[in-house]
Amino acid sequence: MGLVGFETRKAFTKRLTRRANRLGIQNVELIRGxxxxxxxxxxxxxxxxxxxxxxxxxxxxxxxxxxxxxxxxxxxxxxxxxxxxxxxxxxxxxxxxxxxxxxxxxxxxxxxxxxxxxxxxxxxxxxxxxxxxxxxxxxxxxxxxxxxxxxxxx
Ligand SMILES: C[S@@+](CC[C@H](N)C(=O)[O-])C[C@H]1O[C@@H](n2cnc3c(N)ncnc32)[C@H](O)[C@@H]1O
CATH class of the missing domain: 3.40.50.150 (Vaccinia Virus protein VP39)
Structure with a gap:
């Protein structure tokens, strides 16, 4: 299952992306907007x-x-x-x-x-x-x- 997350704020999007990478979560895409x-x-x-x-x-x-x-x-x-x-x-x-x-x-x-x-x-x-x-x-x-x-x- 693929997950796509949206967040308007740049800093939060970056933080979430870093956290997903650190946890090795590969089925999630975080998009700023x-x-x-x-x-x-x-x-x-x-x-x-x-x-x-x-x-x-x-x-x-x-x-x-x-x-x-x-x-x-x-x-x-x-x-x-x-x-x-x-x-x-x-x-x-x-x-x-x-x-x-x-x-x-x-x-x-x-x-x-x-x-x-x-x-x-x-x-x-x-x-x-x-x-x-x-x-x-x-x-x-x-x-x-x-x-x-x-x-x-x-
Ligand atoms: C109150 S926070 C809750 C965040 C998170 N879901 C949680 O449970 O901690 C709401 C977040 O939604 C983001 N946001 C608000 N409107 C949005 C929109 N139209 N599209 C994407 N993100 C949005 C805000 O920047 C904020 O980070």
């Missing part, structure tokens, strides 16, 4: 088996929230790129953002099935791999909200 712009350029429709978004920037202030990664445009983008039965894994520590993600995926525009049932977060998304950030949250008792959506993109 905006996932929203690059995904439709780099991938054919219905060619991706899963999309993972972990702890996207929350943009707390109301007037900044239009900068959030996950919105109607992103859901349509992902819907077009996922193969039938493809999965979307989302994690956030920000309940309000988690609810917005849920509303956006479940607003009926596209056929996404919430694996936990409509309107519900999932306790265990089955991935079992916390990032360093998530390890910190879990150690501090900060709740993490997880969602898994399955595309019925036939």
């Amino acid at each position: 905006d996932a929203r712009k690059l995904l439709p350029v780099l991938f054919e429709p219905k060619s991706i088996s899963a999309v993972h978004v972990q702890f996207p920037d929350p943009w707390w202030k109301k007037r900044h929230q239009r900068r959030r990664l996950i919105d109607g445009y992103f859901v349509t983008l992902v819907h077009n790129l996922l193969a039938p039965g493809g999965l979307v894994f989302l994690r956030t520590d920000v309940l309000d953002y988690g609810r917005t993600m849920m509303e956006t995926f479940e607003d009926g525009t596209h056929r996404f099935e919430n694996v936990a049932g409509q309107g519900s977060f999932i306790d265990d998304d089955g991935l079992g791999v916390p990032s360093n950030r998530e390890r910190r949250y879990l150690a501090a008792g900060t709740p993490v909200y997880r969602l898994v959506y399955k595309s019925s993109n036939f």
